[in-house]
Each structure stands twice: as C-alpha cells, then as structure tokens.
Amino acid sequence: MSSDAMDAYWQLQPLARTLATAIFITSIGGHMGLIPMEWLYFHSSVAIFKMPPQIWRFITTFLLSSPKLGIILDPYFVYQYLSQIEAGNPKFQRKEDVLWYLITVSGIILLLTQYFLGFEPFLLGALIMALCYTGSQDQRGMKANFFFFTVPAQLVPYCMLGMSVIMNPAALPQQICGLLAAHLHDFLVRLWPEFGGGRNWLATPAFVSRLVTTPRLLQREYGTGIRPRTQTSGSSTGASTGSVLPDSWRTRGTGHRLG
Template identity: 45%
Template sequence: MDGAMEVYWQAPVIARSTVTAMLLMSAAVHFGMLSGTHVIFHQYFLWKFPPQIWRLFTAYLLTGPQLGLLFDAYFSYQYLSQLERGRYSKKEDLLWYLTFICGTILGVNYITGLGYMTFLHALMISMTYTVVQDQRGMKTNFYFITIPAQLTPYAMIAINMLFPGGAAQIPLQLEGLFAAHLWEFLTKIWPAFGGQGRTLLPTPPFFTTVVNTISGLAGRAAPVVPGPRGAAGGVARGASAGSGPLPDSWRTRGPGHRLG
C-alpha cells in the first residue's frame, strides 16, 4: 500500500488530480450516488442564477459506465501524463492548452448544434492528436496492425464503425480532432511557416500567476513526513514513476452517448 501511494504522489500532478476527480465523480454517477443531470453540460444551466459553472469542468470528467470507467480513466491518464512530462512540462502551458481545447470543443458543439452534453471522448482524441505530433516517423500497434503513430487518432475514430452505435461517437470525436488541429496550427505550423517563430496563442500571464499561487499555498500546507533513516541517518526518497506508451487498441472504447 505504501508503495502504491508513493507511486501515486509522484505521478504528474495535473494528470493525477484530473483522473482522480474523474474516477470519484464518475463512480458516484454510475453507482447512483450522484445524478448525472448535475454534471452534464448545457448552456441553459449557465444562464441560471447562480450560474452552474462547474459543468464547464465536469462535462469533461464523466466516463463511460462499467469497464468504460476504468479504461477511460486509464487512457486519459496516459495521454495527459505524456503531455505533462513532455511538450507541456510547465503546468501553466498545459492548463492553457486544456482551456483552449475544451473551449473550442464547446464552441464547435454549440455552433453545429450537435447537442452533446459530455465531452471526455472528444478531449481524449485531442490529447492523442497532440501527443502523436511529436512521434512522427514512429510506429505503433493498433489492434493487430502496425500503423504510423500520427494516424492513431484517425484510426480511433474510424474503428467506431465496427461497433453497434459507434457512429454516434464520431461527430463528438471530430470536434476534438478539430480543436487539436486548430491548436497545432496556431502554435506550431503558423509560427514555423508564417509567423516568424511567434505563436498566436502564448500562455496568458494569468495562468502563471495561478500556478505560482497554488504551488506556494500547497508548499506551505504540505506536512513534512519523515521517511525511514539509513545507517547515516539520511531520509530515503522514492524514485519518479515513468510514463506509459500509447494504447495499442481502441477495442475498449464503448459507443458514445448523445443527449438532448
């Protein structure tokens, strides 16, 4: 148990916190302890008084039922932790990325009138697309075939056609694909070919301020727990956990749910 908790606390903080919230909230919904109507998104709830702004976050945390709860959480952790350890190792940059992606998904969902009320699968496609941009030229296993890594998000979308009700998932995933491609264009493609090296979406200073404030508060509040001492009286420290690879298949992805 101590070893498991040590690995947990040494996991990337944003990925760890997000997936923990995802598991707790989704378990509460799927086991009947919390009504799903309190966490899904609809713009109507934002115009109520007081506005139910938590839905802007919880709509991205609700997983599928049964085994979907575990698999959605697992894959979300894989993608998010790879981003946090890799391209967006600065927490404010990762938070800005997630804010833009989630906001774009909401905007596309509203403009197109698709009516989705939960967006985790769109966010997972976005994160997958961003992760594999840094793996171009590499290969990955998808089901029983080997494909170029950058084709993984497209394969994940196409595979839905093989499952009952899977077609309903595709428009939601396309929202996530569009959001990730727009981010890639504005932050990578445009600076490289037309923007003289300047991104169109620099991280706002507000995010740095928030991260620094939270880090300072957490540092002051964290208790000092002495570890086992060796012969010289030193405190033993754990090693960092490594990141996992991209998933080899999308078999466990259940069909999406369109509400409203």
Template identity: 40%
Template structure:
C-alpha cells in the same frame, strides 16, 4: 498500500488529478452514488442562478459505461502524462491553457453534451504529433503513431450512439489541430507570432510561491528538496556533534562512541 500511494503521488500532478476526477466521477455515476445531471452541459444552464459554471469542467469527466470506464481513464492518464512531460508544456500554466483553449473549442462546436471522448481525441492528436515515424499499440494492433486519434474515432462506432460519438470526437480533432496551427505551424512556417499565448493571469497564479513550490504532490521546501537530511529530529539536534550508532548485543542496545 504505502507503495501504491507513493507511486500515485509520484506521478505528474495535473495528470493524476484529471485522471482521478474522471475515474471517480464515472464510477460514482454508474454505481448510482452520484447523479449524472451535474455532468451534462447546456448553454442555458449558464444563465440560471447561480450560473452552473462548474459544468464547463464536469462535462469533461464522464466516461462511457462498463469497461469503457477503465479504457477511457487509461487513455486520459497516459496522454496527460506524455503531455506533461513534453517540452512544449514544460510549464504548468501552458498545459492548463492548452486544456482550457481546446475545451472551449470543443464546447463551441459540439453544443450541449458530454465531451470526454472529444478530449481524449484532442490529447491523442497532440501527443502523436511528436511521434511521427514511430509505432503505437492500439489494443492488439501495431499502427503508425499519428493514426491513433483516427483509430479512436473508428472504435466509437462500435458503441451505442456511435455516430454522435464520432461527431464529438471530430470536434476534439479540430480543436487539437487548431491549437497546433496557432502555436506551432503558423509561427514556424508563417514566420508569425504565437497567436494564442498563455494568458498572464495564469502565469501569475502559477507563480504564487506556495503553488510554484509543489512538485508532484510534495512541497519543494521538504527535506528531500532542500538537501537537509530527512528524519524526525529538529535541525538544531542534527547539526550538533558527530553521529552515534546503536549496536545491539543480545537484547540491550549499547551506544558505541
């Protein structure tokens, strides 16, 4: 368990947080431990008291039933890791702003509903823009990487409410393309500015020292990051005198100076 936990905490923080939320929410709903009501978004619920603002987030956390719980969580986790390692989203606030912008477009153009399928399509499109000319594995098939989001849309036809899922997925495709156009295509080919730069408020929040120092779940002022030797002893003890080694002869331990 310790090794599994170490691997888990070593993954990029935003990726593991989003994927964990998706998996636990879906398992909780399909096992009956949670109600699905808080995960459905409708505009009218924003005007209740208190406003159900949390639904702007929870509506992106519900997968399909049965085996789709594993596949959808896998796609979210895989694509999020690739985005978090992308130079375009090297700063946490840039990735968070990307999720906020594309999520807003998905909600505006989809209307009421649950939006995880649209988010997966969005992530897939953005990731594969940097993989043109490469191949990707889609289940048992090998396809050009840039076709991955369209294959994800076609697969949705095999599930219940297939056409509705495709419609939702198309809004995700539009959101990803719009973000790419405003932040990359127009500045590069139209010699214009980035039309949706990351808001300063996000940069300020991420620049708060306690948030900025956290690296993959571990504060950067830990012994591993500051160069201080790790161990349970206080710094004052570790800095006094040369080290000593205990060598065991039989049962007693003898200190060799």
C-alpha cells in the same frame, strides 16, 4: 491503499493524474447514482443564464466516462495521452502551458459541439481524441501500440476514428470535433507562428503562470508542500519565548545573582 501504492501514485505526472482521478471518481458517482447526472452535463441555458451561474458544468461535462468498462478505460486513456504531453512534448515546456492547453482545447470543443452537434451533454470522448492527437503529432517516426496492432504514432487518432466507425458510430461526430479542436490549437500555437510568420494567438497568459508557480507552493518529487509563512516578529527580542533576555544572553546559562 498501501504506502508503496500511494508513493507510486504521487510520482505520476500531476496534471494527468489529477484529471484521470477526477474522471474516475465522477464517473463512479454518476453511474452508480451517487451524483445526479443533471448536475454534471453542460447546456448553455443552464450554465450561463441561470442565477447563480452554474459554471462548474464547464468542467464536469468533461469528467463523465462511458459506462461499465469505460469507467476504467477512459481515465486510463486520459492519463496516457496527457502524461505524454506533460512529460515530453516540446510544445509545452511548463506546467502552466499544459493547463492552458486543457482550458483552451476544452473551450474550442464546447464551441464546435454546440455549433455543429447541438446539445451534447458529456464531452469526454472529444477531449480524449484531442489529447491523443496532440500527444501523437510530435512522435512522428515512432511506433505505438493500438490494441493488438503496431502503427505509426501519428496515425493513432485516425485508428480511434476507424474503431468508432465499427463499434460505436454515435461517438464519431464528437470525436471529429475533438480532432478539429486539437488541430486548430496546433495551428494557432505552432504552425501559424513558425511557418506563417504570425503571432501565437493562444499564448499562456500571465495569470495562469502565477496560479501554477505560487511562491508558497513547494515542488517536490511527489506531492505538494506549503511553505510556512515567515514570522514578522524576530525571536532575538525574546518576546515570543516569554524571556526578557536576548538569545545571545540566554545561551550563557541560568545566571546567578551577585552580592
């Protein structure tokens, strides 16, 4: 990959590019047989009651795309909708708010699918629907392209449901769960506090903020740099350079012996 392509990659929205890349790599590994599928899917008995707990399944269940063309399209849709949320959604002012949104919406999707649908091994379709709903609701009055059609932005999730009715009805229940999860998140975070006078039940906790805004992480135009640790021993003593003279003396020259 050329340096220009790498520069363009690192200039993408960080959370969106990380999730889309993880989906792309996991999907290639899973569909090509490089990663066993039984290591990825979520099931409560496997993830919780087995020792040691296989907690990675809470994440990997959202990382496997549909086969063939879905390996390209699913990461694309994830990046498109999540970058809209990350870059210009007024409900998510900070990166930690977007990260907490992903955690909470994914948890709601897991609960809804387990309760209403039973065993659903992979839930990326529900997550894409949730991202689409959240990203489009604050674009009312704007137009969006849905394949070859131009529709009001807030109707894109329902266009996706209509497309599933025609092309893939089996995906419809999972997408409805994703839509409900995103709507419930919007109600608890925005609608209920603003119009109902209640509190935000899904406010971003402090530990997520500390995780994202670690002092040793430097936010750059692209990529992430790590701030070097400060030296505890001062260099003015000359101990770190092997000289017994202080810095102010060592700048005077080599010195000469008198007498």
